[in-house]
Amino acid sequence: MLKFFRKIRHKLLADLPASKGGNRVTRYLVYALGEILLVVIGILIALQINTWNEERKISKERNQFMQSIKEDLIADTLSLQETLGKWNIQLADLNAFKQQVNTTKNIDSLIFLVRYEFSPYFSSFSGFNDNTYRSMLNTGKLSILHPELRKVLQAHYNQQLDTKEWHVNQIELYQTVVRTYTDQFPMNIDAKFISNQALEDIVWKDINPKQLILVLNSWGTRKSFYYQSHIPRFEARLEETVFILETHFNK
Template identity: 45%
Template structure:
Protein backbone atom coordinates (compact mmCIF):
# COMPACT_ATOMS: atom_id res chain seq x y z
CA UNK A 1 0.00 0.00 0.00
CA UNK A 2 2.84 2.35 0.85
CA UNK A 3 4.49 1.59 -2.51
CA UNK A 4 1.21 2.51 -4.22
CA UNK A 5 1.15 5.89 -2.46
CA UNK A 6 4.79 6.43 -3.40
CA UNK A 7 4.09 5.74 -7.10
CA UNK A 8 1.15 8.16 -7.06
CA UNK A 9 3.33 10.81 -5.42
CA UNK A 10 6.11 10.31 -7.98
CA UNK A 11 3.60 10.61 -10.82
CA UNK A 12 2.26 13.86 -9.44
CA UNK A 13 5.80 15.20 -9.11
CA UNK A 14 6.59 14.20 -12.69
CA UNK A 15 3.51 16.04 -13.95
CA UNK A 16 4.61 19.33 -12.38
CA UNK A 17 6.30 21.78 -14.78
CA UNK A 18 10.04 21.86 -14.14
CA UNK A 19 10.91 25.10 -16.01
CA UNK A 20 10.57 27.50 -13.14
CA UNK A 21 12.43 27.71 -9.85
CA UNK A 22 9.15 28.13 -7.96
CA UNK A 23 7.96 24.87 -9.37
CA UNK A 24 11.14 23.18 -8.15
CA UNK A 25 10.43 24.43 -4.61
CA UNK A 26 6.87 23.20 -4.91
CA UNK A 27 8.18 19.89 -6.16
CA UNK A 28 10.43 19.53 -3.10
CA UNK A 29 7.63 20.55 -0.73
CA UNK A 30 5.26 18.02 -2.26
CA UNK A 31 8.00 15.41 -2.03
CA UNK A 32 8.64 16.16 1.66
CA UNK A 33 4.92 16.25 2.46
CA UNK A 34 4.47 12.97 0.65
CA UNK A 35 7.24 11.37 2.69
CA UNK A 36 5.64 12.58 5.92
CA UNK A 37 2.25 11.23 4.88
CA UNK A 38 3.81 7.88 3.96
CA UNK A 39 5.57 7.66 7.34
CA UNK A 40 2.32 8.48 9.18
CA UNK A 41 0.39 5.91 7.16
CA UNK A 42 3.08 3.32 7.86
CA UNK A 43 2.95 4.04 11.59
CA UNK A 44 -0.86 3.80 11.64
CA UNK A 45 -0.81 0.51 9.75
CA UNK A 46 1.84 -0.88 12.10
CA UNK A 47 -0.17 0.21 15.14
CA UNK A 48 -3.34 -1.35 13.78
CA UNK A 49 -1.57 -4.64 13.07
CA UNK A 50 -0.05 -4.62 16.56
CA UNK A 51 -3.46 -3.93 18.13
CA UNK A 52 -5.01 -6.79 16.20
CA UNK A 53 -2.16 -9.05 17.22
CA UNK A 54 -2.60 -8.15 20.90
CA UNK A 55 -6.37 -8.58 20.66
CA UNK A 56 -5.97 -12.03 19.15
CA UNK A 57 -3.46 -12.96 21.83
CA UNK A 58 -5.79 -11.68 24.57
CA UNK A 59 -8.71 -13.57 23.05
CA UNK A 60 -6.75 -16.84 23.12
CA UNK A 61 -5.79 -16.29 26.78
CA UNK A 62 -9.45 -15.62 27.67
CA UNK A 63 -10.52 -18.80 25.88
CA UNK A 64 -7.90 -20.84 27.75
CA UNK A 65 -8.99 -19.42 31.11
CA UNK A 66 -12.65 -20.11 30.32
CA UNK A 67 -11.76 -23.70 29.45
CA UNK A 68 -9.85 -23.86 32.74
CA UNK A 69 -12.95 -22.70 34.61
CA UNK A 70 -14.96 -25.38 32.82
CA UNK A 71 -12.48 -28.01 34.00
CA UNK A 72 -12.77 -26.68 37.56
CA UNK A 73 -16.56 -26.80 37.35
CA UNK A 74 -16.36 -30.44 36.27
CA UNK A 75 -14.25 -31.28 39.31
CA UNK A 76 -16.77 -29.51 41.52
CA UNK A 77 -19.61 -31.57 40.06
CA UNK A 78 -17.75 -34.77 40.96
CA UNK A 79 -17.32 -33.50 44.53
CA UNK A 80 -20.96 -32.45 44.71
CA UNK A 81 -22.08 -35.90 43.51
CA UNK A 82 -20.06 -37.46 46.33
CA UNK A 83 -21.43 -35.05 48.94
CA UNK A 84 -25.01 -35.58 47.77
CA UNK A 85 -24.68 -39.32 48.27
CA UNK A 86 -22.85 -38.78 51.57
CA UNK A 87 -25.28 -36.35 53.17
CA UNK A 88 -28.19 -38.23 51.62
CA UNK A 89 -27.11 -41.29 53.63
CA UNK A 90 -26.80 -39.20 56.80
CA UNK A 91 -30.25 -37.67 56.28
CA UNK A 92 -31.81 -41.06 55.64
CA UNK A 93 -30.05 -42.49 58.71
CA UNK A 94 -31.38 -39.77 61.02
CA UNK A 95 -34.86 -40.23 59.60
CA UNK A 96 -34.58 -43.95 60.24
CA UNK A 97 -33.59 -43.34 63.88
CA UNK A 98 -36.58 -41.03 64.38
CA UNK A 99 -38.93 -43.54 62.78
CA UNK A 100 -37.65 -46.11 65.28
CA UNK A 101 -38.36 -43.66 68.09
CA UNK A 102 -41.90 -43.27 66.75
CA UNK A 103 -42.31 -47.03 66.53
CA UNK A 104 -42.75 -46.95 62.75
CA UNK A 105 -39.52 -48.83 62.01
CA UNK A 106 -37.51 -51.51 63.81
CA UNK A 107 -33.78 -51.56 63.18
CA UNK A 108 -31.14 -53.57 64.98
CA UNK A 109 -29.03 -51.89 67.63
CA UNK A 110 -26.02 -52.18 65.33
CA UNK A 111 -27.86 -50.36 62.53
CA UNK A 112 -29.06 -47.62 64.87
CA UNK A 113 -25.55 -47.21 66.26
CA UNK A 114 -24.10 -46.86 62.78
CA UNK A 115 -26.76 -44.32 61.81
CA UNK A 116 -26.06 -42.34 64.94
CA UNK A 117 -22.27 -42.30 64.68
CA UNK A 118 -22.49 -41.42 60.99
CA UNK A 119 -24.09 -38.13 61.95
CA UNK A 120 -20.80 -37.03 63.53
CA UNK A 121 -18.94 -37.35 60.27
CA UNK A 122 -18.93 -34.41 57.93
CA UNK A 123 -17.27 -33.30 54.74
CA UNK A 124 -16.36 -29.83 53.60
CA UNK A 125 -16.58 -28.25 50.19
CA UNK A 126 -14.32 -25.65 48.61
CA UNK A 127 -14.62 -24.24 45.13
CA UNK A 128 -11.96 -25.16 42.61
CA UNK A 129 -11.20 -21.53 41.82
CA UNK A 130 -7.57 -21.43 40.67
CA UNK A 131 -8.45 -20.43 37.11
CA UNK A 132 -11.05 -17.95 38.33
CA UNK A 133 -8.51 -16.24 40.60
CA UNK A 134 -6.06 -16.01 37.70
CA UNK A 135 -8.80 -14.71 35.41
CA UNK A 136 -9.99 -12.11 37.91
CA UNK A 137 -6.50 -11.01 38.91
CA UNK A 138 -5.40 -10.48 35.31
CA UNK A 139 -8.29 -8.13 34.61
CA UNK A 140 -9.23 -10.18 31.55
CA UNK A 141 -12.54 -11.25 33.08
CA UNK A 142 -13.88 -7.79 32.32
CA UNK A 143 -12.70 -8.11 28.72
CA UNK A 144 -15.16 -10.88 27.87
CA UNK A 145 -17.40 -9.58 25.11
CA UNK A 146 -20.47 -11.08 26.76
CA UNK A 147 -20.68 -8.92 29.90
CA UNK A 148 -23.55 -11.00 31.25
CA UNK A 149 -21.31 -14.06 31.26
CA UNK A 150 -18.56 -12.28 33.20
CA UNK A 151 -21.15 -11.18 35.79
CA UNK A 152 -22.47 -14.74 36.09
CA UNK A 153 -18.95 -16.08 36.67
CA UNK A 154 -18.26 -13.50 39.39
CA UNK A 155 -21.63 -14.21 41.05
CA UNK A 156 -21.02 -17.97 41.00
CA UNK A 157 -17.66 -17.73 42.75
CA UNK A 158 -18.91 -15.10 45.21
CA UNK A 159 -21.78 -17.16 46.63
CA UNK A 160 -20.93 -19.14 49.74
CA UNK A 161 -24.31 -20.54 50.81
CA UNK A 162 -23.21 -24.16 50.37
CA UNK A 163 -19.98 -23.70 52.30
CA UNK A 164 -21.85 -21.92 55.11
CA UNK A 165 -24.45 -24.66 55.43
CA UNK A 166 -21.68 -27.28 55.67
CA UNK A 167 -19.88 -25.22 58.30
CA UNK A 168 -23.08 -24.99 60.34
CA UNK A 169 -23.60 -28.74 60.04
CA UNK A 170 -20.07 -29.29 61.31
CA UNK A 171 -20.70 -26.99 64.28
CA UNK A 172 -23.96 -28.73 65.16
CA UNK A 173 -22.47 -32.23 64.77
CA UNK A 174 -19.54 -31.27 66.98
CA UNK A 175 -21.68 -29.69 69.67
CA UNK A 176 -23.09 -32.91 71.12
CA UNK A 177 -21.67 -33.55 74.60
CA UNK A 178 -21.37 -37.25 75.37
CA UNK A 179 -20.56 -36.44 79.00
CA UNK A 180 -24.15 -35.25 79.48
CA UNK A 181 -25.60 -38.41 77.94
CA UNK A 182 -25.40 -41.12 80.64
CA UNK A 183 -27.15 -43.70 78.45
CA UNK A 184 -24.26 -43.65 75.99
CA UNK A 185 -21.44 -46.04 76.85
CA UNK A 186 -18.04 -44.31 76.36
CA UNK A 187 -16.54 -47.55 75.03
CA UNK A 188 -18.62 -47.20 71.87
CA UNK A 189 -16.67 -44.05 71.00
CA UNK A 190 -13.46 -46.08 71.15
CA UNK A 191 -14.64 -48.56 68.55
CA UNK A 192 -13.93 -46.15 65.73
CA UNK A 193 -10.99 -46.79 63.43
CA UNK A 194 -7.51 -46.40 64.86
CA UNK A 195 -6.84 -43.67 62.28
CA UNK A 196 -9.98 -41.72 63.16
CA UNK A 197 -9.61 -37.96 62.89
CA UNK A 198 -11.91 -35.14 63.91
CA UNK A 199 -12.65 -34.43 60.25
CA UNK A 200 -12.06 -37.85 58.68
CA UNK A 201 -11.85 -38.64 55.00
CA UNK A 202 -13.23 -42.12 55.47
CA UNK A 203 -16.16 -43.85 57.13
CA UNK A 204 -15.98 -44.68 60.80
CA UNK A 205 -14.88 -48.23 61.43
CA UNK A 206 -16.87 -49.50 64.42
CA UNK A 207 -16.89 -52.84 66.19
CA UNK A 208 -19.26 -55.73 65.63
CA UNK A 209 -21.54 -54.66 68.46
CA UNK A 210 -22.39 -51.68 70.65
CA UNK A 211 -22.63 -51.59 74.39
CA UNK A 212 -25.06 -48.69 74.17
CA UNK A 213 -28.75 -49.51 73.81
CA UNK A 214 -29.56 -46.97 71.12
CA UNK A 215 -33.30 -47.57 71.30
CA UNK A 216 -33.17 -46.30 74.86
CA UNK A 217 -30.47 -43.74 74.14
CA UNK A 218 -32.54 -41.86 71.54
CA UNK A 219 -35.36 -41.43 74.04
CA UNK A 220 -33.32 -38.88 75.97
CA UNK A 221 -34.64 -35.35 75.16
CA UNK A 222 -31.22 -33.88 74.49
CA UNK A 223 -30.39 -36.69 72.07
CA UNK A 224 -33.73 -36.38 70.33
CA UNK A 225 -33.41 -32.60 70.02
CA UNK A 226 -29.88 -33.00 68.71
CA UNK A 227 -31.01 -35.43 66.01
CA UNK A 228 -33.98 -33.31 64.92
CA UNK A 229 -31.80 -30.19 64.71
CA UNK A 230 -29.15 -32.08 62.75
CA UNK A 231 -31.79 -33.52 60.43
CA UNK A 232 -32.97 -30.04 59.48
CA UNK A 233 -29.41 -28.95 58.80
CA UNK A 234 -28.56 -32.06 56.76
CA UNK A 235 -31.67 -31.49 54.65
CA UNK A 236 -30.57 -27.90 54.08
CA UNK A 237 -27.12 -29.10 53.04
CA UNK A 238 -28.66 -31.63 50.66
CA UNK A 239 -30.92 -28.98 49.06
CA UNK A 240 -28.01 -26.54 48.74
CA UNK A 241 -25.95 -29.23 47.02
CA UNK A 242 -28.73 -29.74 44.50
CA UNK A 243 -29.08 -26.00 43.85
CA UNK A 244 -25.32 -25.58 43.58
CA UNK A 245 -25.06 -28.43 41.11
CA UNK A 246 -27.75 -26.89 38.90
CA UNK A 247 -25.99 -23.52 38.98
CA UNK A 248 -22.69 -25.22 38.18
CA UNK A 249 -24.05 -27.01 35.12
CA UNK A 250 -25.83 -23.88 33.88
CA UNK A 251 -22.63 -21.83 34.05
CA UNK A 252 -20.64 -24.54 32.29
CA UNK A 253 -23.16 -24.56 29.42
CA UNK A 254 -23.06 -20.76 29.19
CA UNK A 255 -19.28 -20.84 28.89
CA UNK A 256 -19.43 -23.52 26.21
CA UNK A 257 -21.99 -21.49 24.25
CA UNK A 258 -19.68 -18.47 24.37
CA UNK A 259 -16.68 -20.53 23.22
CA UNK A 260 -18.66 -21.99 20.32
CA UNK A 261 -19.50 -18.55 18.91
Protein backbone atom coordinates (compact mmCIF):
# COMPACT_ATOMS: atom_id res chain seq x y z
CA MET A 1 0.00 0.00 0.00
CA LEU A 2 2.78 2.44 0.90
CA LYS A 3 4.68 1.54 -2.28
CA PHE A 4 1.58 2.46 -4.27
CA PHE A 5 1.38 5.94 -2.71
CA ARG A 6 5.13 6.39 -3.11
CA LYS A 7 4.83 5.73 -6.87
CA ILE A 8 2.06 8.34 -7.11
CA ARG A 9 4.27 10.84 -5.33
CA HIS A 10 7.19 10.20 -7.72
CA LYS A 11 4.85 10.56 -10.70
CA LEU A 12 3.57 13.89 -9.41
CA LEU A 13 7.12 15.13 -9.07
CA ALA A 14 7.95 13.94 -12.57
CA ASP A 15 4.87 15.66 -14.00
CA LEU A 16 5.68 19.07 -12.54
CA PRO A 17 6.04 21.74 -15.27
CA ALA A 18 9.59 22.43 -16.26
CA SER A 19 9.47 25.89 -14.73
CA LYS A 20 8.44 24.39 -11.43
CA GLY A 21 10.30 21.16 -11.77
CA GLY A 22 13.52 23.05 -11.80
CA ASN A 23 12.63 24.83 -8.64
CA ARG A 24 14.38 22.87 -5.94
CA VAL A 25 12.36 24.42 -3.13
CA THR A 26 9.08 23.47 -4.76
CA ARG A 27 10.26 19.94 -5.45
CA TYR A 28 11.51 19.62 -1.89
CA LEU A 29 8.20 20.81 -0.44
CA VAL A 30 6.24 18.41 -2.60
CA TYR A 31 8.58 15.60 -1.62
CA ALA A 32 8.35 16.46 2.10
CA LEU A 33 4.57 16.72 2.03
CA GLY A 34 4.39 13.41 0.24
CA GLU A 35 6.65 11.81 2.83
CA ILE A 36 4.53 13.18 5.66
CA LEU A 37 1.40 11.91 3.95
CA LEU A 38 2.93 8.47 3.59
CA VAL A 39 3.86 8.40 7.27
CA VAL A 40 0.34 9.44 8.29
CA ILE A 41 -1.21 6.83 6.02
CA GLY A 42 1.15 4.20 7.42
CA ILE A 43 0.20 5.09 10.98
CA LEU A 44 -3.52 4.96 10.16
CA ILE A 45 -3.16 1.57 8.50
CA ALA A 46 -1.16 0.23 11.44
CA LEU A 47 -3.78 1.52 13.88
CA GLN A 48 -6.56 -0.06 11.85
CA ILE A 49 -4.76 -3.40 11.72
CA ASN A 50 -4.12 -3.20 15.45
CA THR A 51 -7.82 -2.41 16.04
CA TRP A 52 -8.87 -5.40 13.94
CA ASN A 53 -6.49 -7.67 15.80
CA GLU A 54 -7.69 -6.37 19.17
CA GLU A 55 -11.34 -6.79 18.20
CA ARG A 56 -10.65 -10.33 17.01
CA LYS A 57 -8.84 -11.10 20.26
CA ILE A 58 -11.71 -9.69 22.35
CA SER A 59 -14.27 -11.58 20.27
CA LYS A 60 -12.39 -14.85 20.80
CA GLU A 61 -12.10 -14.19 24.54
CA ARG A 62 -15.78 -13.26 24.74
CA ASN A 63 -16.80 -16.49 23.02
CA GLN A 64 -14.64 -18.51 25.41
CA PHE A 65 -16.21 -16.83 28.44
CA MET A 66 -19.70 -17.28 26.99
CA GLN A 67 -19.09 -20.99 26.52
CA SER A 68 -17.71 -21.34 30.03
CA ILE A 69 -20.66 -19.45 31.57
CA LYS A 70 -23.05 -21.62 29.56
CA GLU A 71 -21.43 -24.76 30.95
CA ASP A 72 -21.72 -23.33 34.49
CA LEU A 73 -25.42 -22.60 33.99
CA ILE A 74 -26.07 -26.08 32.61
CA ALA A 75 -24.27 -27.59 35.60
CA ASP A 76 -26.44 -25.47 37.89
CA THR A 77 -29.64 -26.73 36.28
CA LEU A 78 -28.57 -30.35 36.76
CA SER A 79 -27.49 -29.76 40.36
CA LEU A 80 -30.69 -27.88 41.20
CA GLN A 81 -32.90 -30.55 39.64
CA GLU A 82 -31.11 -33.29 41.56
CA THR A 83 -31.30 -31.46 44.89
CA LEU A 84 -34.95 -30.48 44.44
CA GLY A 85 -35.77 -34.11 43.69
CA LYS A 86 -34.15 -35.19 46.95
CA TRP A 87 -35.89 -32.49 48.96
CA ASN A 88 -39.32 -33.44 47.64
CA ILE A 89 -38.73 -37.09 48.56
CA GLN A 90 -37.44 -36.16 52.01
CA LEU A 91 -40.39 -33.83 52.61
CA ALA A 92 -42.77 -36.65 51.72
CA ASP A 93 -40.93 -38.94 54.17
CA LEU A 94 -41.12 -36.27 56.87
CA ASN A 95 -44.86 -35.84 56.32
CA ALA A 96 -45.33 -39.60 56.58
CA PHE A 97 -43.38 -39.62 59.86
CA LYS A 98 -45.47 -36.66 61.07
CA GLN A 99 -48.61 -38.63 60.33
CA GLN A 100 -47.30 -41.56 62.36
CA VAL A 101 -46.39 -39.32 65.30
CA ASN A 102 -49.80 -37.68 65.36
CA THR A 103 -51.66 -40.99 65.30
CA THR A 104 -49.80 -42.66 68.18
CA LYS A 105 -52.10 -43.84 70.95
CA ASN A 106 -49.81 -43.42 73.94
CA ILE A 107 -46.37 -42.26 75.03
CA ASP A 108 -44.88 -45.75 74.78
CA SER A 109 -45.88 -45.94 71.12
CA LEU A 110 -44.38 -42.50 70.52
CA ILE A 111 -41.12 -43.44 72.23
CA PHE A 112 -40.84 -46.61 70.15
CA LEU A 113 -41.56 -44.71 66.94
CA VAL A 114 -39.07 -41.93 67.66
CA ARG A 115 -36.43 -44.33 68.90
CA TYR A 116 -36.37 -46.38 65.71
CA GLU A 117 -37.77 -44.09 63.00
CA PHE A 118 -36.37 -40.66 63.82
CA SER A 119 -34.07 -39.42 61.03
CA PRO A 120 -32.15 -36.16 61.32
CA TYR A 121 -30.64 -36.42 57.86
CA PHE A 122 -31.29 -33.89 55.12
CA SER A 123 -29.69 -32.96 51.82
CA SER A 124 -27.84 -29.69 51.58
CA PHE A 125 -27.08 -27.91 48.32
CA SER A 126 -23.57 -28.40 46.97
CA GLY A 127 -23.35 -24.83 45.71
CA PHE A 128 -23.68 -22.83 42.52
CA ASN A 129 -21.16 -22.97 39.69
CA ASP A 130 -20.12 -19.32 39.53
CA ASN A 131 -16.34 -19.60 39.06
CA THR A 132 -16.36 -18.13 35.55
CA TYR A 133 -18.48 -15.14 36.55
CA ARG A 134 -16.44 -14.45 39.69
CA SER A 135 -13.22 -14.67 37.68
CA MET A 136 -14.55 -12.17 35.12
CA LEU A 137 -15.76 -9.90 37.90
CA ASN A 138 -12.39 -9.92 39.69
CA THR A 139 -10.37 -9.34 36.50
CA GLY A 140 -12.63 -6.68 35.00
CA LYS A 141 -13.56 -8.88 32.05
CA LEU A 142 -17.31 -8.42 32.44
CA SER A 143 -17.02 -5.32 30.27
CA ILE A 144 -16.45 -7.44 27.13
CA LEU A 145 -19.95 -8.91 27.40
CA HIS A 146 -22.99 -7.31 25.81
CA PRO A 147 -24.45 -4.73 28.25
CA GLU A 148 -27.85 -6.46 28.38
CA LEU A 149 -26.33 -9.87 29.13
CA ARG A 150 -23.96 -8.33 31.67
CA LYS A 151 -26.91 -6.80 33.52
CA VAL A 152 -28.81 -10.11 33.48
CA LEU A 153 -25.83 -12.09 34.79
CA GLN A 154 -25.07 -9.56 37.53
CA ALA A 155 -28.64 -9.82 38.83
CA HIS A 156 -28.62 -13.61 38.48
CA TYR A 157 -25.38 -14.21 40.35
CA ASN A 158 -26.31 -11.71 43.06
CA GLN A 159 -29.49 -13.72 43.59
CA GLN A 160 -27.42 -16.88 43.76
CA LEU A 161 -25.14 -15.35 46.37
CA ASP A 162 -28.09 -14.26 48.51
CA THR A 163 -29.63 -17.73 48.22
CA LYS A 164 -26.37 -19.41 49.14
CA GLU A 165 -25.91 -17.27 52.26
CA TRP A 166 -29.53 -17.84 53.28
CA HIS A 167 -29.10 -21.60 52.75
CA VAL A 168 -26.02 -21.73 54.99
CA ASN A 169 -27.90 -19.84 57.70
CA GLN A 170 -30.86 -22.25 57.51
CA ILE A 171 -28.52 -25.24 57.83
CA GLU A 172 -26.98 -23.78 60.97
CA LEU A 173 -30.44 -23.23 62.49
CA TYR A 174 -31.47 -26.79 61.70
CA GLN A 175 -28.25 -28.26 63.07
CA THR A 176 -28.82 -26.37 66.32
CA VAL A 177 -32.21 -28.04 66.73
CA VAL A 178 -30.75 -31.46 65.93
CA ARG A 179 -28.03 -30.98 68.53
CA THR A 180 -30.70 -30.15 71.11
CA TYR A 181 -32.32 -33.49 70.32
CA THR A 182 -29.13 -35.56 70.26
CA ASP A 183 -27.95 -34.06 73.56
CA GLN A 184 -30.93 -35.74 75.24
CA PHE A 185 -31.98 -38.73 73.14
CA PRO A 186 -29.92 -41.39 71.33
CA MET A 187 -30.33 -41.67 67.57
CA ASN A 188 -30.75 -44.98 65.78
CA ILE A 189 -27.96 -44.47 63.26
CA ASP A 190 -25.01 -46.61 62.17
CA ALA A 191 -22.48 -44.00 63.28
CA LYS A 192 -23.62 -43.93 66.91
CA PHE A 193 -20.91 -44.63 69.48
CA ILE A 194 -23.03 -46.62 71.94
CA SER A 195 -24.87 -49.48 70.27
CA ASN A 196 -25.41 -51.60 73.38
CA GLN A 197 -29.15 -52.20 73.63
CA ALA A 198 -29.12 -52.39 77.43
CA LEU A 199 -27.37 -49.04 77.75
CA GLU A 200 -29.80 -47.40 75.38
CA ASP A 201 -32.70 -48.87 77.32
CA ILE A 202 -31.52 -47.02 80.40
CA VAL A 203 -31.76 -43.69 78.59
CA TRP A 204 -35.13 -44.33 76.98
CA LYS A 205 -36.60 -45.74 80.18
CA ASP A 206 -36.06 -42.59 82.17
CA ILE A 207 -36.78 -39.89 79.58
CA ASN A 208 -39.12 -37.02 80.29
CA PRO A 209 -42.11 -37.54 77.94
CA LYS A 210 -42.97 -33.85 77.94
CA GLN A 211 -39.41 -32.91 77.01
CA LEU A 212 -39.40 -35.51 74.22
CA ILE A 213 -42.59 -34.08 72.76
CA LEU A 214 -41.29 -30.50 72.93
CA VAL A 215 -37.93 -31.32 71.35
CA LEU A 216 -39.53 -33.54 68.70
CA ASN A 217 -41.99 -30.80 67.81
CA SER A 218 -39.20 -28.22 67.56
CA TRP A 219 -37.16 -30.51 65.32
CA GLY A 220 -40.08 -31.46 63.07
CA THR A 221 -41.20 -27.86 62.69
CA ARG A 222 -37.71 -26.69 61.78
CA LYS A 223 -37.14 -29.52 59.31
CA SER A 224 -40.51 -28.98 57.69
CA PHE A 225 -39.76 -25.27 57.34
CA TYR A 226 -36.37 -26.16 55.86
CA TYR A 227 -37.99 -28.00 52.95
CA GLN A 228 -41.01 -25.75 52.51
CA SER A 229 -38.84 -22.64 52.32
CA HIS A 230 -36.02 -24.15 50.28
CA ILE A 231 -38.06 -25.85 47.56
CA PRO A 232 -39.84 -22.75 46.13
CA ARG A 233 -36.74 -20.59 46.50
CA PHE A 234 -34.53 -23.05 44.63
CA GLU A 235 -37.24 -23.73 42.05
CA ALA A 236 -37.11 -20.00 41.31
CA ARG A 237 -33.34 -20.20 40.84
CA LEU A 238 -33.81 -23.16 38.48
CA GLU A 239 -36.46 -21.39 36.39
CA GLU A 240 -34.28 -18.28 36.21
CA THR A 241 -31.24 -20.30 35.11
CA VAL A 242 -33.19 -22.14 32.40
CA PHE A 243 -34.62 -18.83 31.15
CA ILE A 244 -31.16 -17.26 30.85
CA LEU A 245 -29.85 -20.28 28.97
CA GLU A 246 -32.75 -20.27 26.52
CA THR A 247 -32.74 -16.51 26.03
CA HIS A 248 -29.03 -15.69 25.82
CA PHE A 249 -27.09 -18.89 25.12
CA ASN A 250 -29.19 -21.05 22.79
CA LYS A 251 -29.57 -18.63 19.92
